[in-house]
Amino acid sequence: MAKEIGAIIKLQVKGGAANPAPPIGPALGAKGVNIMEFCKQFNARTQEKAGKILPVIITVYVDKSFEFIIKQPPVAVQILEATKLKSGSPEPNRKKVASISWEQVREIADVKMSDLNCFTPESAMKMVAGTARSMGVTLTGQAPFNN
């Protein structure tokens, strides 16, 4: 029989950087979950994406056990990263005028597609392009479809 779910907690945490501070501490601690167990597991599973913001959905069961799934970094996070790569700037504050290519839009859409079951590659790219424009990031090159 499936275990009874006590709570579903949605957070966004930097890869490899989970610690028992808020919001992880209070959210899991109040449910009687061993927070240190979650942090160790989350950090070990996200070593490849250390430092990147990752959405995590934690299912806490009534018996205080838990499991969690880790999503791909949000599109806006990936766009920021792409603009920094392009400028080659190690500075944390990106330049005010930034741009990304449609090829980068495709790469970001490909990464995020695994979280977006109902999206076609084209609609995922349009979504990424829309977020980029909202961020003041311009798109360079020819759009691969009527945009």
Place this chain on the structure above:
Amino acid sequence: MDYIEVSFSVSPKDPATEILIAELGELNYEMFQETESGVLAYVPADLFSLDNLNSIELMNNDLALISFEYKLIQDQNWNSEWEKNFQPIIVDDTCVVRAPFHHLDKEYLFDLIVEPKMSFGTGHHETTFLMLSHILTLNISDMKVLDMGCGTAVLAILAAKKQAKEILAIDIDEWAVENSLENITRNNITNVKVIKGDAQLLDNESDYDLVFANINRNILLKDIAKYHAVMKKNAFLLLSGFFVTDINSLLEASSSLGFDLQNSLEKNNWAMLCLKKQ
């Protein structure tokens, strides 16, 4: 560590909230929880800056109306609910890790009393269990031992109870350092020294016979050369905190330094390696 919680109200919420989170991530904000009206964002108190927040471009454009308020959240033991009634852990029938409130119905050769207070190392996690299990097999009398990322200091305490000569325990987290000191006292041990910091503290160390490091793959890969540098010839290095799938990258790094693999243990996909310095 104290944290600042910044509560942002974002209208309209999409897509500005996602962009705001990305921008905050660049400003040392570590964790986020979306709310109905925006997002709660968390930053270590010593890294909080109002100027930084106001410099975010998104705060000053017309994509969304954003307001925020913030408050200090003081450090406290968020794990106390679990710690109130956790079960003792028995390792290989000779060692028990238990809280002060547990009463045992039989005696164990090694009785380790730990009150974790939100530090890592109660034996419940596979990696701690594997480390304890392997340490139990070693003769470490009179050895000089180093425990990197000591957490509750449970490994150092076992080493002391197995007659190690002297032990240095290091953790980057202030809570863990305080907790280690409490647990060491609780177990009537006097030959464990605890310091806050990381592998940079090892520059003036040398001649270790045995090193423990239950941390994570990236830190182990980064610091393994520093461990190597403070170890005697034929000394042992016990590594854990990673998955079976990470073993190859650690073996590659360790063999290039001149470590030989002595033993490896696995439990539920977590791994432990015992390496010997040539």
